[in-house]
Amino acid sequence: MKAGQQQTKASGRPHRRTNAARKPILRRPRGLKTRQAILQKAVNLASLEGLEGLTIGKLASSLRISKSGLFAHFGSKEDLQCAVVEAAREIFVERVVRPANEFRGLKRLRDLCENWLSYGEGKVFPGGCFFSAASLEFDDRPGRVRDRIVELMKKWLENLEYAARDAQLAGEIKKEVDVRQLAFEIQALAMGANWSSRLFRDPSAFRLIRGAILQRIEQATRLAQSRE
Amino acid sequence: MKAGQQQTKASGRPHRRTNAARKPILRRPRGLKTRQAILQKAVNLASLEGLEGLTIGKLASSLRISKSGLFAHFGSKEDLQCAVVEAAREIFVERVVRPANEFRGLKRLRDLCENWLSYGEGKVFPGGCFFSAASLEFDDRPGRVRDRIVELMKKWLENLEYAARDAQLAGEIKKEVDVRQLAFEIQALAMGANWSSRLFRDPSAFRLIRGAILQRIEQATRLAQSRE
Numbered sequence: 001m002k003a004g005q006q007q008t009k010a011s012g013r014p015h016r017r018t019n020a021a022r023k024p025i026l027r028r029p030r031g032l033k034t035r036q037a038i039l040q041k042a043v044n045l046a047s048l049e050g051l052e053g054l055t056i057g058k059l060a061s062s063l064r065i066s067k068s069g070l071f072a073h074f075g076s077k078e079d080l081q082c083a084v085v086e087a088a089r090e091i092f093v094e095r096v097v098r099p100a101n102e103f104r105g106l107k108r109l110r111d112l113c114e115n116w117l118s119y120g121e122g123k124v125f126p127g128g129c130f131f132s133a134a135s136l137e138f139d140d141r142p143g144r145v146r147d148r149i150v151e152l153m154k155k156w157l158e159n160l161e162y163a164a165r166d167a168q169l170a171g172e173i174k175k176e177v178d179v180r181q182l183a184f185e186i187q188a189l190a191m192g193a194n195w196s197s198r199l200f201r202d203p204s205a206f207r208l209i210r211g212a213i214l215q216r217i218e219q220a221t222r223l224a225q226s227r228e
Numbered sequence: 229m230k231a232g233q234q235q236t237k238a239s240g241r242p243h244r245r246t247n248a249a250r251k252p253i254l255r256r257p258r259g260l261k262t263r264q265a266i267l268q269k270a271v272n273l274a275s276l277e278g279l280e281g282l283t284i285g286k287l288a289s290s291l292r293i294s295k296s297g298l299f300a301h302f303g304s305k306e307d308l309q310c311a312v313v314e315a316a317r318e319i320f321v322e323r324v325v326r327p328a329n330e331f332r333g334l335k336r337l338r339d340l341c342e343n344w345l346s347y348g349e350g351k352v353f354p355g356g357c358f359f360s361a362a363s364l365e366f367d368d369r370p371g372r373v374r375d376r377i378v379e380l381m382k383k384w385l386e387n388l389e390y391a392a393r394d395a396q397l398a399g400e401i402k403k404e405v406d407v408r409q410l411a412f413e414i415q416a417l418a419m420g421a422n423w424s425s426r427l428f429r430d431p432s433a434f435r436l437i438r439g440a441i442l443q444r445i446e447q448a449t450r451l452a453q454s455r456e
Contacts (some may be wrong), residue, residue, distance in 0.1 A: 048368045052278070127368050132423075136364050139426035140276045140355050150427055185440050188420020189413065195360075196412065198367035199378055212413050219447075 035073050038063060039087040046084050047127030051134050051145065056080060081145045088130040089152055095119045097159060105167035106221065112160055113186055113213050120194045121206040128198040131156075132191045157183050164220075177220045189213050263301050266291060267315040274312050275355030279362050279373065284308060309373045316358040317380055323347045325387060333395035334449065340388055341414055341441050348422045349434040356426040359384075360419045385411050392448070405448045417441050 041063055046054045055077060060067045074080035096119050100111040120129050127133065135153055138146040160183035167173040173182075193209035196202045269291055274282045283305060288295040302308035324347050328339040348357050355361065363381055366374040388411035395401040401410075421437035424430045 050278070050280070050365065053280070133364050135423065135427045136361050137278065139423075153427060181436055181440065184420065184424065184436065185417065188417050188423070188437070191423065192412065192416020192419060195363065195367075195416070195419065199363045199381060208409055208412065209416070212409065 036087075038065075038070070038073060039083060042080065042084045043087050043091070043130065044126050046081075047088075047125035047130045047133065049127075050137050051081050051084065052137055052141070054081065054084065078144060082148060085134065085145060085148050085152070088125070088134075091124060092119070092131065092156075095124055097156075100163075105163065105170045106172040106217075109160065109163040109167055110214070110217060112163060113190070113217070114210075116190050117193065117206050117210050117213070120190065120197065129191065129194040132194050157187060160186055167221075173220045174222075182216070182220055185216060186213055189216070264315075266293075266298070266301060267311060270308065270312045271315050271319070271358065272354050274309075274316075275353035275358045275361065277355075278365050279309050279312060280365055280369070282309065282312065306372060310376060313362065313373060313376050313380070316353070316362075319352060320347070320359065320384075323352055325384075328391075333391065333398045334400040334445075337388065337391035337395055338442070338445060340391060341418070341445070342438075344418050345421065345434050345438050345441070348418065348425065357419065357422040360422050385415060388414055395449075401448045402450075410444070410448055413444060414441055417444070 038059070042054060042059055045059065045062060056067055056070050056074065059080070060070050063070075070080075074083055096112065096115040099115055100108050103111050131149065131153060135149050138149055157180075161180050164173060164177075164179035164182050168175065168177065168179055173179065189209050189212050193205045196205035196209075266287070270282060270287050273287065273290060284295055284298050284302065287308070288298045291298075298308075302311055324340065324343040327343055328336050331339050359377065359381060363377050366377050389408050392401055392405075392407035392410050396403065396405065396407055401407065417437050417440050421433045424433035424437075
């Protein structure tokens with residue numbers, strides 16, 4: 001019942017069940033594995049065409065499965081968008097955050113930066129960094145999707161900041177450095193690389209910004225190191 | 229008229245034309261002045277909801293004018309989008325580039341940065357920097373709109389780079405600085421301020437990044453000045 005209600009909300013029209021009978025190639029997706037496969041496709045589509053442009057109809061057509069099958073997984077467009085954000089988060093954590101967990105302080109900060117740049121450069125999402133695009137797309141769209149993106153972006157900035165603070169406590173970064181500001185500048189530079197790479201199809205964007213970020217970190221550490 | 233626009237936007241429903249005895253309130257837009265007024269509205273709408281979400285129907289409804297009247301000005305959605313990009317460019321040039329034309333070298337570089345930050349902070353476009361959003365929205369949408377955005381963003385980066393190169397030739401910026409890289413880092417930081425201000429509703433974003441940009445420029449000049 002819920003799926004039907006949500007469907008009406010998302011499309012603005014009642015669902016036409018007769019379509020399913022007319023199209024024998026449509027399949028009903030089943031189980032968790034199918035859900036993951038759907039979300040992988042949805043994340044890729046959203047990274048290319050935007051999260052707002054991702055409709056249940058478009059996704060169903062792209063996967064050649066029935067809309068009703070998709071509604072069994074995602075009750076509304078907003079539910080689908082939220083699920084896509086979670087799927088993208090999982091990929092981001094896997095590629096960028098988790099590999100740095102074995103390090104602390106300055107090594108962790110550098111590793112987080114390297115992982116982010118590899119994630120951007122390696123086109124983990126075909127349309128570039130999912131969260132750079134989604135955060136600019138949803139900054140003026142109040143609701144659950146925006147709230148979640150804000151939460152995740154804050155968490156990510158905190159990840160950089162905490163690593164820098166750890167490094168500062170360990171004497172690796174000089175005391176007078178504002179580590180929140182440092183984290184923010186790193187993130188701005190990384191997003192700039194993503195922007196240039198996507199817009200200008202510039203293959204050198206990530207290499208240039210990798211140098212700029214490492215230099216920025218080096219400036220924050222130089223004095224502390226020279227005092228040792 | 230403004231109240232009517234707000235109502236349509238707030239309710240998320242199209243304006244009900246039946247309210248006013250069929251269609252006596254519909255007006256045909258006339259002349260250049262009307263075109264400019266339409267484009268101003270369109271630029272503001274696009275800065276909030278994205279350039280791709282801007283349709284002739286939505287804009288007509290928001291302005292309470294007829295779609296046919298809008299078609300007289302803009303033959304297609306793509307023509308409308310291109311006209312909106314030009315209108316946004318004109319505003320950007322007026323607010324950011326032109327005031328710096330009286331300066332050269334380092335002073336010009338600093339003035340371009342200050343003007344950009346004031347333009348972002350002052351909400352010249354209600355949805356934040358029009359070009360930051362549009363370039364991430366169109367990076368995967370080939371066509372005339374994308375081509376023009378790429379051209380304009382390149383021009384803007386060149387503006388920063390040429391000012392820095394002038395400063396370098398005048399001995400204000402040290403010789404070993406890669407001025408193209410410097411221009412790019414400035415732009416990345418400025419877009420980061422826009423991102424943080426829009427996403428986190430962070431009122432300190434522009435102030436913090438103003439400091440970071442001026443510091444970055446200062447680093448590029450320090451040695452050159454100390455050699456004088």
